[in-house]
Amino acid sequence: MGKLWLWLIALMGLFGPSAPQEKVTARIQAHPPAPTKYHQLMLSCEVSGDPSPQQFLWEKQGSKVPLQKGPDNILLIPSFNKTHCGTYICTATGSKGSVVATYDLWINDLFNKVFVFPQETNDSYVLVKATPEQPLQNFTVCLRSYTDLTRPYSLFSYATKAQDNDIVLIKFRPEEYRLYVGGKFVSFRVPKGAPMGSEHACASWESTTGIVGFWFNGKPWPRKGVQKGYTVSHEAVIVLGQEHDSYEGGFDIRQSFVGEISDVYMWDLGLSTREVISAMYNSPVEAPIFGWRNLPYKIEGEVYLKP
Numbered sequence: 001m002g003k004l005w006l007w008l009i010a011l012m013g014l015f016g017p018s019a020p021q022e023k024v025t026a027r028i029q030a031h032p033p034a035p036t037k038y039h040q041l042m043l044s045c046e047v048s049g050d051p052s053p054q055q056f057l058w059e060k061q062g063s064k065v066p067l068q069k070g071p072d073n074i075l076l077i078p079s080f081n082k083t084h085c086g087t088y089i090c091t092a093t094g095s096k097g098s099v100v101a102t103y104d105l106w107i108n109d110l111f112n113k114v115f116v117f118p119q120e121t122n123d124s125y126v127l128v129k130a131t132p133e134q135p136l137q138n139f140t141v142c143l144r145s146y147t148d149l150t151r152p153y154s155l156f157s158y159a160t161k162a163q164d165n166d167i168v169l170i171k172f173r174p175e176e177y178r179l180y181v182g183g184k185f186v187s188f189r190v191p192k193g194a195p196m197g198s199e200h201a202c203a204s205w206e207s208t209t210g211i212v213g214f215w216f217n218g219k220p221w222p223r224k225g226v227q228k229g230y231t232v233s234h235e236a237v238i239v240l241g242q243e244h245d246s247y248e249g250g251f252d253i254r255q256s257f258v259g260e261i262s263d264v265y266m267w268d269l270g271l272s273t274r275e276v277i278s279a280m281y282n283s284p285v286e287a288p289i290f291g292w293r294n295l296p297y298k299i300e301g302e303v304y305l306k307p
């Protein structure tokens with residue numbers, strides 16, 4: 001394991017230096033992406049746009065003493081536990097000045113839990129309090145749902161100021177999923193009377209080709225395309241169980257979800273079938289923007305988190 005990380009760090013070093021006019025940015029990434037209790041967790045502060053040697057100051061919000069200061073961009077937590085949760089701040093200083101990155105470390109591991117949406121409403125939903133750090137050229141969204149609704153219902157709604165349907169995953173009919181990107185959709189037909197039980201769906205999109213991937217219970221469906229060349233804004237409001245008709249809300253009871261939603265993940269990447277299956281088992285290979293083992297969320301109205 002240790003060696004692998006060394007290689008990763010070496011690779012990051014190789015690709016680090018970039019064009020001088022590029023804006024300097026920093027971001028914190030967690031390895032592994034989903035923290036596990038009593039296992040090692042590494043936070044790495046990655047700077048792009050400044051090839052000069054950096055000084056890294058690590059701090060935790062609410063704590064007066066800095067955690068670490070020096071040339072090391074890695075903050076190592078040898079045995080992760082609840083006391084480590086909180087907001088981490090990395091200040092990287094190089095010849096071009098300082099940049100700051102923050103990271104919310106959560107351990108609300110929702111493994112084996114589900115959100116229950118008990119009834120039709122236009123004001124109950126789960127707000128996902130994590131958004132991408134940059135506009136999206138690629139994304140994948142996965143989740144599991146369980147319902148007996150036969151009317152249209154929204155599972156995942158990602159609204160931006162410019163476009164309330166920037167990303168929407170909706171079950172339009174029992175035999176049809178729709179993925180909206182930038183207000184346009186593609187449909188995927190699924191078996192209607194699937195053996196009753198929850199169903200797992202993933203959808204991916206990449207801007208360069210417009211190709212949309214869709215996986216139903218881990219099985220890839222024939223790919224389609226929409227919105228080639230489009231960019232999804234990162235300033236988004238993300239909700240589960242309702243469908244935005246505006247950035248602020250505007251939820252329609254006729255598209256509300258009733259039932260169970262779980263295993264929600266989003267990446268700023270396209271995934272392979274192998275990676276989709278790993279996520280289906282809550283062991284994501286790639287670091288998600290948010291995932292079921294690390295989901296900053298807020299419940300509005302009547303939604304319950306149940307084992």
Ligand SMILES: *[C@@H]1O[C@H](CO)[C@@H](O)[C@H](O)[C@H]1NC(C)=O
Pocket residue numbers: 079080081082083
């Ligand atoms: C959590 O980790 C901290 C520091 O690594 C340690 O001092 C503390 O005893 C641990 N707490 C539990 C509940 O394991």
Ligand SMILES: *[C@@H]1O[C@H](CO)[C@@H](O)[C@H](O)[C@H]1NC(C)=O
Pocket residue numbers: 137138206207208268270
């Ligand atoms: C998006 O995906 C494409 C195809 O995999 C890749 O070439 C491109 O670099 C990705 N863009 C970003 C911003 O990650």
Ligand SMILES: *[C@@H]1O[C@H](CO)[C@@H](O)[C@H](O)[C@H]1NC(C)=O
Pocket residue numbers: 122123249250251252
């Ligand atoms: C829910 O519907 C009521 C009645 O149609 C409306 O007044 C209210 O603004 C709606 N609430 C939301 C959050 O959309």
Ligand SMILES: [Ca+2]
Pocket residue numbers: 164165243244245246
């Ligand atoms: Ca809408």
